[in-house]
Amino acid sequence: xxxxxxxxxxxxxxxxxxxxxxxxxxxxxxxxxxxxxxxxxxxxxxxxxxxxxxxxxxxxxxxxxxxxxxxxxxxxxxxxxxxxxxxxxxxxxxxxxxxxxxxxxxxxxxxxxxxxxxxxxxxxxxxxxxxxxxxxxxxxxxxxxxxxxxxxxxxxxxxxxxxxxxxxxxxxxxxxxxxxxxxxxxxxxxxxxxxxxxxxxxxxxxxxxxxxxxxxxxxxxxxxxxxxxx
Numbered sequence: 160x161x162x163x164x165x166x167x168x169x170x171x172x173x174x175x176x177x178x179x180x181x182x183x184x185x186x187x188x189x190x191x192x193x194x195x196x197x198x199x200x201x202x203x204x205x206x207x208x209x210x211x212x213x214x215x216x217x218x219x220x221x222x223x224x225x226x227x228x229x230x231x232x233x234x235x236x237x238x239x240x241x242x243x244x245x246x247x248x249x250x251x252x253x254x255x256x257x258x259x260x261x262x263x264x265x266x267x268x269x270x271x272x273x274x275x276x277x278x279x280x281x282x283x284x285x286x287x288x289x290x291x292x293x294x295x296x297x298x299x300x301x302x303x304x305x306x307x308x309x310x311x312x313x314x315x316x317x318x319x320x321x322x323x324x325x326x327x328x329x330x331x332x333x334x335x336x337x338x339x340x341x342x343x344x345x346x347x348x349x350x351x352x353x354x355x356x357x358x359x360x361x362x363x364x365x366x367x368x369x370x371x372x373x374x375x376x377x378x379x380x381x382x383x384x385x386x387x388x389x
Contacts, residue, residue, distance in 0.1 A: 162314055162337070162340060162341050162344045163314065163315070164313055164314060164344065164345065164348060165312070165313055165314065165315050168312050168313050168315075168387065169313055169345075169348070171380075171383050171387075172309075172313065172367075172368075172380065172383075173349075175370075175378075175379040175380040175383055176367040176370070176380060177367070177370060177378065177379070177380070178363070178366055178367060190225050190229070190238075192235055192238075193235060193238035193239045193241070193242055194239055194242050195225065195238075195242045195245060198219075198221060198222045198225050198226070204226055204229070204230050205230075206230075206292075206362075209226060209227055209230055209292045210292060210297065212226055213227075213256055213292050213293050213295075214256075214295060219249070220249040220250065220252045220253040220256065221245060221246075221249045223249075223252050223256065223292070223293055224245065224248055224249045224252045224289065225245075227252075227288050227289050227292045227293065228241075228285060228288070228289075230288075231284075231285060231288040231301075233280070233285060236280070237280030237281070238280065239280070240278055240279055240280030241279050241280045241281055243278075243279075244272075244276045244279045244281075247272060247276070248272065248279070248281060248289075251265065251268050251269060251272060251289070252289055252293045254268070255289070255290060255293035255294045256293050256294070256295070258294065258295060258296075260294075261294075261299075262290055262294065262298060262299030262335070262336070262339055263332045263333075263335060263336045264332070265286075265289075265290045265294070265299060266283075266286055266287070266290065266299070266332045266335040266336075267331075267332040269281070269283075269286035269289070269290075270286075270331065270332065273286075273328065282325070282326070282328065283302065283326045283327070283328060283330050283335075284301070284302060284303040284304065284325070284326045287299060287300065287301045287302040287303070287335065288301050288303075291362075297362060298339065298361060299335075299339060300338065300339050300342045300361060300362070300365045301365055301369075302319060302326060302330070302335060302338050303326060303369070304321070304324055304325055304326055305368070305369050305370065305381065305384075306365055306368045306369050307319035307321065307326050307338070308321075308384050308388055309368040309369075309370075309380070309384055310338055310341045310342070310368065311388070312384055312387060312388050313341075313345065314341055318334065318337050318338050318341055319334060319338055320334060339361075342361045342364050342365055342368075343361055345364050345368075346359055346360065346361045346363075346364045349364065367380075368380075
């Protein structure tokens with residue numbers, strides 16, 4: 160698939176982009192409330208801390224699994240569903256931490272997991288949160304509804320498939336690989352000699368595309384996507 164950036168929408172992205180982040184509190188309540196055993200990580204977690212947790216052997220694959228899912232906003236209902244399948248899901252996380260799965264292979268592993276366990280509560284957006292944080296290269300980017308819609312708009316296609324407002328189960332490993340490559344095309348385009356974003360990483364591009372709202376105020380980039388995505 161050839162990836163071509165729409166200059167009009169790209170310029171709007173450059174004009175409206177704003178970095179955002181957040182810290183996820185209350186991890187222990189989330190895990191125990193789902194019916195799972197306690198985990199060993201701390202209660203306040205951000206992106207950098209998740210990377211550190213995944214890299215350190217003192218934390219189990221299960222610790223990493225639940226920490227990422229809590230940070231990523233998994234609701235309690237889906238957490239309860241996942242408890243029954245957590246050992247298998249944590250096994251994939253372990254393969255990612257050990258670098259025995261690349262991003263495309265990992266997405267396929269989670270597809271196979273979901274097909275085998277359709278009631279697990281773990282869908283494509285959460286697959287990619289686990290892939291990004293658990294793998295030491297951090298090059299399997301988070302394909303949630305906000306970043307997915309942004310990528311589709313910027314590249315004028317359906318790289319990411321949706322079912323209603325959510326990333327659909329019918330995305331396959333090729334879709335995910337194209338999505339990740341689109342992030343990297345944007346990264347390279349933004350770090351050209353005539354740009355002001357030299358040294359930007361793929362993660363930073365993904366975070367800019369996500370463009371979180373500020374309280375109840377919709378971010379300008381999300382509002383632009385809603386207006387132009389159709």
